[in-house]
Amino acid sequence: MRSGSPRLYGVYLGGLLGPFGAGVVVAMLPELAASYGTSPAGAASSLTVYLVPFAAIMLVSGTLGERWGVVRTLRFAYAAYAATALLALVAPWFWLFLTARGLQGAANAFITPLLLAQLAAVTPRDRLGRALGLFAAMQALGHTTAPLVGGLAAELSWPWAFAGIAVTALALAAAPLPADPAAGERVDWRSVVRPSVVPGVLVLVGWGCLSGLSFLVAFRLEDVFELSSGPRGLALTVFGAAGFLTARLSGAYADRFGPVAALATGLLGGGAVVAVLGLAGSLPVLVAAWAAGGVVAQLISVGTNTLVITRAGAARNGAISVVQALRFLGMACSPLAFTGLYHADPRLAFLVPAAVLVAATPILVRAR
Template identity: 55%
Template sequence: MSGRRDALQRAALYVGGFLGPFGGSVVVSMLPEIGADLGVSAGQAATTVTAYLAPFAAAMLISGTLGARWGRLRTVRIAYVAYVAVSIAAALAPTLPMLLGARGLQGVANAFTTPLLLAVLAEITPRDRLGRALGMFGAMQAAGQTTAPLVGGLAAEASWRWAFVVLAAAALGLALVGLPDGIRDDSGGRAPRLRDALELRVVRVGVVALLGWGSLGGLNFLVAFRVEDDFGLGPSGRGALLTVFGVAGILTARRVGTVIDRIGARRTVLIGAVGGALLVITIGTADHLAVVVGAWFLAGIASQCVLVGINAAVLGDHGANRGGAVSVVQSFRFGGGAVVPVALTPVYSADPIAAFVVPALLLATVAPLMMPRRS
């Protein structure tokens, strides 16, 4: 019985990784329905995406450290319960401002789960198998981001509010299951400090995370622009193409983790960065749609090399505040995703090719310089 419970709790670690990206992206496909129901435009409804991601990225700067101080088990459970409450509030929101407030609180609550789940995973996994475990976590995150628009669209056929009911039910289930037995529920010894998480090495890995996500997965909006402008793809075609990136992550993230266990995190990150940069240039310049689709699929694999690799680089180091460190790195990652649309949309308007070449060059040149050698 205890073995079955332990297996269920370990599975809950990975499902928690699924919940974060799923909750962030679930509104993407139902923005028109949200706008129509709340009496605003679809463009105004789109602020529900930013309302989630901005507090999510900001809170993760400190959530890992605070969670380690308060106790990871306790913090994750409270965060899940809070997620249940604000998801119900979102489902019942009568106005856009109230929905935006609920979405922001969802992001904050999720910030107190994702990095702590990664830290727990590192604690219960042998060092020589850490890459594979993080790869599975990465695959679940990719699955959450990939399936969210589909589930949101299906929910919107009845009412967009049902999507938030689903989120509340999932978070409640995770809160009841809890984390694997044996996880320390206190920091033990000296309380973790934010300055330990913000040491130069961690910040350098964070910059690589920012570039890795911003220059690969964060370019999905540019890919959509390009295939519409140059190949005439409609909404369903664009949606299907963008899904290819996430499918690649689902299929290959665990194998990427195996590669990390064999050749190390730094080498894997650099392979993903340089290879991903070449693929981004291909996506921005190829004359055939099939080439763009194939390159976008391979870019999904390159993205997993970078994202799983940076997590392994931080969590594989026995630092004073590993949970806080991975929290900071994840904050950089999602901050990069939030900044890229603002930075590159004007570039695309002026020169579509440059909008792909610039982030590719930054990724290929800066990542090798910033990625620490001690990984």
Template identity: 50%
Template structure:
């Protein structure tokens, strides 16, 4: 059999391995947000088991997210220096150890330490998975691939509370045992790129912090902080104005993530046609209108529909910013997407701190302010694509 025939055979071991690695790459996009949110619906059970109250158990969310966002500023650059394949495999190994520690933790202190380790490990997977996806995808199909990755992330975020709750019907710790097994499998499969840790020019953080990347990062911060980051405000409205039960509030809030699952890939396909900047502007301006409706509407169906469509708008922004930073030709793309993702999750962390005091004074203003920022600031900061040299 000739070499060309062998390489063209879809059943060739190399082709099968590549497909498995691509599947593992997308599954890694699911695992990150899933691991972060799996405790949301089980906080009372975790508190009872560890001998603390639900509010103390809720600190496990912060324990995961803070190191996750902080380390992501540098994790992409460090991973590019060390080699993406090696770094991701080590990170998955640490994630396995941390998940087993969560499964076995006898006290809250040990559980929180394990959650910190989980979030730290995840910081070294998410940006490098995105960079590897960009390296393995033709430029003309990058938006489509990033859309699919975004759909897996949305699925992980949306399904985590449900699966965590189902596990808690037996034992909340089982969710972490499942996470450990999945992370171990993903680490064993590896990535579809085989880069080397040594390079002629090592990746530098300052290349990832160039103005163009920071401007895209601000768009990501607004896109997540002023859209997906407002779920807590909507929960406040549902409780204060409509007296909805926690179960009903949770079901309505999942509409945002459901929209992301359904629409992220089609949006990615559209981005390949209209460009990343146009996508971000559509999401930001449309999202500002929807956030305004969510804050002003007086009937639950109108709020629910607007929140679902806002989930679509968020994917225009999030897939768009990823396509913008990974489609650029600048150095250290792994570090650049790492910075943008860190700013994205920083927006989610800042939203409750910034907007809860505003909500206490004026619930309407707490929605109108982020809506205005989305519509006015995003078009100013989002860089225009560079014209190709003739």
């Protein structure tokens, strides 16, 4: 099935919805805190309560979705995503708003991995990298536009952002989707985990030591270059923008040279980028390095997804969901791992993850 098929529009647009819904609160945290009478730190927990169930449930959502029917599960998950967005819109108490955000994350756990599995099922092997690259581009677009749209909505009234999310999710629930692939043999947990071990470890490292460092880049933009929140946010968006613009090229690279080469290039390039971020004494150099980080992050993403899909066979759905869970676990662990290092020595907080990215490459080569 071609990437321009109407039945794939729902797949690609669904890839945008999850990252957008997760990050839409970032720019409206002061307004959330004021609305509910909580602290900024309390408002920031609305991002954590989305990501934790999202990552945890993805460990099993792919396998469960395959047993329940992929299309049926996706439509139910979209409807649940819309319902939880509406609950967040009208929630009169902060605890109920946080509950709605947690349920949103749980619903998205059944969207992202199953969309990837659907895309893999209908895409010819020689074009799989390009298709996954386009999906990654839509995810990058969701990451990039979420703070902007959330900030604009907060200028008027922040609940409007959740109204838009609910309408989009309902439209996707009714959109055409590729039919479920032919039923195959039921897979056990070991057949799900086995092909996802190496890709999962590498994507955990890649996302934790590269994409998860946005908070450190924000610290550096403030501490070294004294940027206020507006310019800081603009500088941070170059990561997602560069990833969006180059994701299909990353997919073509994976198709031409193989997923192992794409993943290795991303890890080594990521090590170089993170080192430059820690040592840069010029604002243009730092911003350019962060943009380059968005490019190599797509190589890691596309290479990992292609590798696990081609290795997993009948266990594809479950293996994808495990790898995606580890990806977001890496992002969640990054602040815990590197904040203390930053306060001890800002350069060390970047050089350590840079070294980890480079050291991970031999694991990939050996596993090959």
